[in-house]
Amino acid sequence: MTASNTKPAKRKRQSRRVPAALLAPAVIGLAFLILPLAGLLARTPWAELPARLAEPEMLAALRLSLLTATAATALSLLFGVPIAWLLARGDFPGRSVLRALVTVPLVLPPVVGGVALLLVFGRNGIIGSWLYDRFDITIPFTTTAVILAMTFVSMPFLVVSVEGALRGADLRFEEAAATLGAGRWTVFTHVTLPMVAPGVLAGAVLCWARALGEFGATITFAGNFPGRTQTMPLAVYLALQTDLEAAIVLSLILLAVSVIVLASLRDRWTATP
Amino acid sequence: MNATTPEGLDAHLVVERGAFRIDLRLHVAPGETVALLGPNGAGKTTALRALAGLEALTDGHIALNGAVLDGAACSTVPPEDRRIGVVFQDYLLFPHLTAIDNVAFGPRRRGTGRAEARALASAWLDRVGLAGFGKRRPKQLSGGQAQRVALARALAADPALLLLDEPLAALDARTRLDTRAELHRHLAEHTGPAIVVTHDPVDALMLADRLVVVEDGRAVQEGDAESVTARPRTDYIARLVGLNLYRGKASGTAIRLDSGAVLTAAEALEGEAFAAFPPSAVALYRSEPDGSPRNTWEATVAGVHRHGDHLRVQLDGPLRAAADVTPAAAAQLGLEPGQRIWAAVKATEIRAYPA
Amino acid sequence: MRRKTIIAAAAALALAPLAACGNGAEADTGGTVTVFAAASLTEAFTEIGAQFEAEHDGVKVEFNFAGSSDLAAQITEGAPADVFASADESNMDKVVEAGAAAEPETFALNQLVIAVPEGNPDGVTGLGDLAGLDFAACATEVPCGSAAQTALDGTGLTPVTYEADVKSTLQRLLLGEVDAALVYRTDAIAAGTDVDGIEFPESAAALNTYPIAALEDAPNPELAAAFAAHVLSDDAQSVLETAGFQRP
Numbered sequence: 001m002t003a004s005n006t007k008p009a010k011r012k013r014q015s016r017r018v019p020a021a022l023l024a025p026a027v028i029g030l031a032f033l034i035l036p037l038a039g040l041l042a043r044t045p046w047a048e049l050p051a052r053l054a055e056p057e058m059l060a061a062l063r064l065s066l067l068t069a070t071a072a073t074a075l076s077l078l079f080g081v082p083i084a085w086l087l088a089r090g091d092f093p094g095r096s097v098l099r100a101l102v103t104v105p106l107v108l109p110p111v112v113g114g115v116a117l118l119l120v121f122g123r124n125g126i127i128g129s130w131l132y133d134r135f136d137i138t139i140p141f142t143t144t145a146v147i148l149a150m151t152f153v154s155m156p157f158l159v160v161s162v163e164g165a166l167r168g169a170d171l172r173f174e175e176a177a178a179t180l181g182a183g184r185w186t187v188f189t190h191v192t193l194p195m196v197a198p199g200v201l202a203g204a205v206l207c208w209a210r211a212l213g214e215f216g217a218t219i220t221f222a223g224n225f226p227g228r229t230q231t232m233p234l235a236v237y238l239a240l241q242t243d244l245e246a247a248i249v250l251s252l253i254l255l256a257v258s259v260i261v262l263a264s265l266r267d268r269w270t271a272t273p
Numbered sequence: 274m275n276a277t278t279p280e281g282l283d284a285h286l287v288v289e290r291g292a293f294r295i296d297l298r299l300h301v302a303p304g305e306t307v308a309l310l311g312p313n314g315a316g317k318t319t320a321l322r323a324l325a326g327l328e329a330l331t332d333g334h335i336a337l338n339g340a341v342l343d344g345a346a347c348s349t350v351p352p353e354d355r356r357i358g359v360v361f362q363d364y365l366l367f368p369h370l371t372a373i374d375n376v377a378f379g380p381r382r383r384g385t386g387r388a389e390a391r392a393l394a395s396a397w398l399d400r401v402g403l404a405g406f407g408k409r410r411p412k413q414l415s416g417g418q419a420q421r422v423a424l425a426r427a428l429a430a431d432p433a434l435l436l437l438d439e440p441l442a443a444l445d446a447r448t449r450l451d452t453r454a455e456l457h458r459h460l461a462e463h464t465g466p467a468i469v470v471t472h473d474p475v476d477a478l479m480l481a482d483r484l485v486v487v488e489d490g491r492a493v494q495e496g497d498a499e500s501v502t503a504r505p506r507t508d509y510i511a512r513l514v515g516l517n518l519y520r521g522k523a524s525g526t527a528i529r530l531d532s533g534a535v536l537t538a539a540e541a542l543e544g545e546a547f548a549a550f551p552p553s554a555v556a557l558y559r560s561e562p563d564g565s566p567r568n569t570w571e572a573t574v575a576g577v578h579r580h581g582d583h584l585r586v587q588l589d590g591p592l593r594a595a596a597d598v599t600p601a602a603a604a605q606l607g608l609e610p611g612q613r614i615w616a617a618v619k620a621t622e623i624r625a626y627p628a
Numbered sequence: 629m630r631r632k633t634i635i636a637a638a639a640a641l642a643l644a645p646l647a648a649c650g651n652g653a654e655a656d657t658g659g660t661v662t663v664f665a666a667a668s669l670t671e672a673f674t675e676i677g678a679q680f681e682a683e684h685d686g687v688k689v690e691f692n693f694a695g696s697s698d699l700a701a702q703i704t705e706g707a708p709a710d711v712f713a714s715a716d717e718s719n720m721d722k723v724v725e726a727g728a729a730a731e732p733e734t735f736a737l738n739q740l741v742i743a744v745p746e747g748n749p750d751g752v753t754g755l756g757d758l759a760g761l762d763f764a765a766c767a768t769e770v771p772c773g774s775a776a777q778t779a780l781d782g783t784g785l786t787p788v789t790y791e792a793d794v795k796s797t798l799q800r801l802l803l804g805e806v807d808a809a810l811v812y813r814t815d816a817i818a819a820g821t822d823v824d825g826i827e828f829p830e831s832a833a834a835l836n837t838y839p840i841a842a843l844e845d846a847p848n849p850e851l852a853a854a855f856a857a858h859v860l861s862d863d864a865q866s867v868l869e870t871a872g873f874q875r876p
Contacts, residue, residue: 115803124804138762140805141788175327176365178352180430181382190378194369223789223800224767230790238792241697241769 037255044252045245052249060227061235061250062257068143068231069211072150073158076207080158081200085188087159088166099163106156113152114220121148121221145222146229150211157210158203165199166192205262212258279339281305282434282466286323287332288316295319295490296333301434301466303338308481309470312509316490317470318362321436324468325359326352337433353382358432362439364423366411372422373398373407379430397425402455417448424459435460435467441476453479474513478502486510504626505549516549517594520628528625534591536618537567538625545628552585554622555596557606558615568618577608584608588616658686661851662708664699665691666715666838668738668794668814672871673713676864680855687851695793696771703728703843710852713840713859716771720839732841735859736873739835740775741825743801743809743816750807754828755783762788763808764800772797775834776810783830798823812836814872825872838873 018026052058087099105113121128121139131137139145169192177191193200215233222229224238232254239247282301288294295316301307309317322328324335326342326349334344337357342350358379366375376394377387385393398407401421411419420440427435440456441449457480460467469480477484478498486494486501486509494506505511511518521530523546528536536548556562562569572590579585584603586596596616598606606614661680665673670693677689692699692709696719703709704726712729714720715738723729742763744752750761765780766773767790776787787810791797794811798819801809816825840859842852858864865875 118803118805122803122805141762170365172361173365173367175325175352176359176361177367177378178327179325179355179357179359180379180426181353181356182378183351183353183382186382191367195367197369219792220796223764223805224791225787225789238767238769238790241695241767241792 040248040252043245044248048245048249052246053253057226057230058235058250058253061230061232062253064143064146064227064230065212065232065254066257066261068146068150069208069214071147072154072211073204073208075147075151076155076158077200077204080155080203080207081162081193083155084159084162084166085192088163102159103156105153106160110153110214110216110218111220114149114217114222117145117149117152117217117221121145140221141223141225141229143222143228146218146231149217149221150214153214153217154207154210157206158200161203161206162196162200165196165203168199169196205265209258209262212254279336282324282335282337282468284324284335285333286320286335287330288319288323288328289331290319293319293490295323295487297485297487297490297492299324299468299485301468303466304464305483306460306463306467306469306481307483307485308477309468309485309487310474310477310510310513311472311487313472315487317472317487318438319490320487321359321438321468321470324434325357325436326350326355356431356433358427358430358435360420360423360427360435360437360440363443364411364419366414366419366422366426368411370410371407372403372409372411372414375411375422376426376429379426383430394425394429397429398422401425401459415448416444417452420444420452421455424456428459428463433465435463435465437467437469439471440469441473442471456480474502474510503624504547506547506628511549516551517555519548519592521546521548523625526620526625530592532591534570536592536623537620538623539621540625542625542627546625547628548623548625550618550623552595552597554618555588555594556617557586557596557598557602557608558617559606561615562617567620568623570616572614572616574608574610574612574614576610577603588614590616592616658684658688659848659851660688660690661710661848661855662690662692663711663713663855664703664707664709665693665711665713666696666699667693668715668812669693669713669838671818672814672868672873675867676859679863679867680858683858684851684854689855706845708845708847709843710846710848711840711842711855713838715836715838717837717839718771720841723841723843728845729841729843732839733856733860734837734876735840735865736838736868737835737876738812738814738838738873739827740772740779740810740831741813741816741827743798743811743819743823743825744807745801745804746822746824748824748826752808752826754826755779755785755830758785758808761807762805763810764789764791764797764806765810766791766794766797770794771836772810772812775831775836778834779810779828779830812872817872837876 083102087095087102118125118140120126123129123132123138123140128139131139139148173191173195174187177187182190213233214231215237218229218231219234219237224230224234232250236247236250239250281303282299284299286295286297286299293316297320299307309320311317319328323330329349330343335342342355367378370378373391373394376397377390380390380393381387395407398404401424403418403421403425406414406418414422441453444452453476460480469477471477483497484495484501485492486507488507488509494501494510501510502514505514505516505518508518519530519536521528523542523544525541526538528538528546528548530536538548570590570592572588572592575587575589577584577586580597583597583599586598586608588594588596594616663673663677673691677691680689681687696715699712700714700719700722703712703723712720712723720729720732724732742752742755742758744750750757752758765776765787768774768777770793772794773790788806789800791800794815797809798811798815800806802819802822813825816823840856842849842856846852869875
């Protein structure tokens with residue numbers, strides 16, 4: 001990049017006064033969101049932390065959590081963006097019904113979602129039984145099952161976010177691209193997608209965060225086996241059965257890792273002008 | 274006008290959307306620039322979108338250099354395959370791409386390699402006077418610069434037909450002047466047909482070889498700048514060019530208007546006719562003038578407002594007209610609304626032509 | 629210290645409706661006895677409670693069924709309970725250590741069985757037959773899991789999943805996701821005819837002991853003692869046996 005004067009100079013924005021009617025509920029809301037975290041921090045047995053961090057089981061759970069949440073986000077992007085496009089741009093009967101169906105996993109208690117997945121992909125499930133009989137493949141109790149459970153509960157977050165971005169996008173840019181010789185797919189990849197990138201990104205972040213914290217569908221569908229299906233939330237839940245402090249430490253580690261990952265990603269994305 | 278000429282654009286655009294309908298025949302020769310001039314909502318932009326393939330034709334056809342792009346008998350060619358360049362009203366530069374990548378977008382889609390497309394885009398930016406601005410994003414460009422990038426982007430795709438939708442409307446007065454002159458130069462260099470949509474007569478007159486006046490989806494007048502401005506056929510165009518326009522029946526030099534008043538022109542004419550004269554041709558008097566003017570009538574001052582460096586007086590009466598007077602004359606006449614006044618126009622100032 | 633306050637808060641939340649009931653009934657002549665009992669005792673204790681109410685005119689038995697560790701935490705934080713029936717000794721020990729109970733008595737034993745689908749399609753007769761089969765067990769953090777671990781130690785067998793509690797372990801079998809599950813005999817019996825329970829000798833080394841105690845701070849000490857005594861009576865014991873428990 002040349003040292004041209006094209007970069008807008010960083011200006012100190014004058015602090016604008018926030019209306020009290022907004023400030024008061026904002027502060028109360030923030031306190032409500034932050035205080036439980038502060039409570040966890042206050043009760044953390046910090047001395048135990050290094051020992052916990054070195055535990056191979058904890059590391060395995062953390063690794064598995066990061067791996068599966070990322071895989072679930074990738075799957076959600078792969079399938080969720082086209083769904084969002086269909087919902088935002090498609091013109092077919094029953095679109096509003098489809099939109100409502102897509103958001104079902106948001107409302108469904110995750111444990112029920114896990115049972116529903118078992119009924120489809122389980123050994124006696126609609127698809128699962130065929131996979132088992134034909135290829136001797138069982139999905140429950142595998143890492144694949146964890147990823148599927150996470151994708152099921154977190155993909156709607158991505159779809160809703162991307163659909164909103166697509167609806168807000170100015171179609172005339174796509175028309176402009178068409179007049180320049182871009183076919184529909186090229187318009188999508190070269191114009192639509194880059195223009196809704198912030199929405200896709202926000203959706204992916206929500207999706208990843210939701211997948212990382214996923215518990216109910218995972219334990220129901222994928223079971224609990226260290227290193228294979230025991231993600232951090234499952235480890236936390238089981239620790240809670242015997243040792244509250246251990247559970248707090250595990251939660252904090254999960255929290256810290258996700259905050260670090262999201263913050264570093266954000267820096268990277270906002271660094272490009 | 275020869276509809277069978279394969280070169281250039283031959284189109285009959287019929288688009289219906291609810292109560293709105295346009296029905297427009299357009300023929301544009303290679304190298305020719307036609308302005309679609311008309312008030313807002315006349316259907317100019319719809320016509321443009323239909324040509325670009327962004328709006329389906331209800332009926333009619335579009336043929337460009339002999340190839341049918343749209344028509345009842347054949348399938349519609351999609352916009353990406355039409356090779357029609359469009360400069361949109363608010364430019365629609367892709368915000369996520371730099372200026373040079375915006376310009377290179379068209380060549381890239383037509384199969385040009387990345388490096389070659391960038392070189393081409395760079396050359397186009399040079400041609401529109403924006404060398405060195407290639408790395409800027411649209412947000413970092415001024416209105417005039419963005420307009421020029423949009424023009425370069427449309428031209429870089431080597432379009433067979435160039436369409437410009439209100440290309441100067443979004444610019445401030447000063448930028449507009451410079452940009453208009455430059456745009457005129459590029460249009461002159463463009464070898465294919467070009468169509469400029471505008472509601473500004475000055476843009477139309479300056480940029481186009483030929484004007485098509487569109488009102489309510491139809492062409493109401495067509496011709497070169499001179500004939501259209503000299504002989505307006507609708508109130509809209511008369512207002513635009515600043516003429517008082519009347520319609521009536523001519524019998525010799527006398528034209529009996531629909532309102533009953535009679536105007537006397539210098540040239541003789543028979544049948545349905547238009548009569549037009551500029552506001553500057555109207556002389557105002559406190560009392561009935563004597564002497565030469567053949568057209569004299571008593572009127573009421575309906576309003577007075579500043580118009581350039583003189584005052585425009587709206588006259589009510591048997592002949593509604595606008596008259597221009599100098600501030601000095603206005604002071605002397607003591608003009609104010611409601612005042613009775615005498616108006617006179619010389620016969621030689623009145624243009625009469627068949628309707 | 630700190631930890632106690634957290635648990636106290638949690639317990640207060642969990643018990644809010646229950647506490648309200650207890651306080652309201654205290655003025656009655658018969659009174660109310662509040663029993664905190666392990667979730668695995670739900671069916672048996674509901675019946676035993678009915679027996680007790682029938683024998684004691686005007687007395688009402690209120691139950692709070694939950695995981696033993698949750699109940700123990702609630703009691704040590706001062707929840708107003710009269711009786712605690714735990715599914716294992718370690719949780720009862722916590723309550724005793726905290727001074728909330730004294731002299732617990734064992735009222736039932738529970739043994740692990742291998743639960744298999746009705747008719748035992750894989751022909752399981754003992755732990756050894758689990759080799760090559762998918763089976764579920766409880767996580768070692770919960771009582772049924774520690775019992776299962778004791779039984780499995782040295783056999784080289786590994787379940788496909790360590791479930792958070794015995795009910796979800798059994799659920800795996802009922803949904804057909806596994807071929808067998810290590811659960812308590814009582815759970816296998818409660819599942820009815822869908823499930824057969826196969827006894828195996830190694831489970832004797834991992835018996836689960838159920839202790840009961842009237843609590844020191846019981847709001848209703850006489851009724852508390854009476855209820856604990858009733859659970860050890862023959863009437864109550866036959867109910868427990870029907871449910872699959874063994875006499876101590």
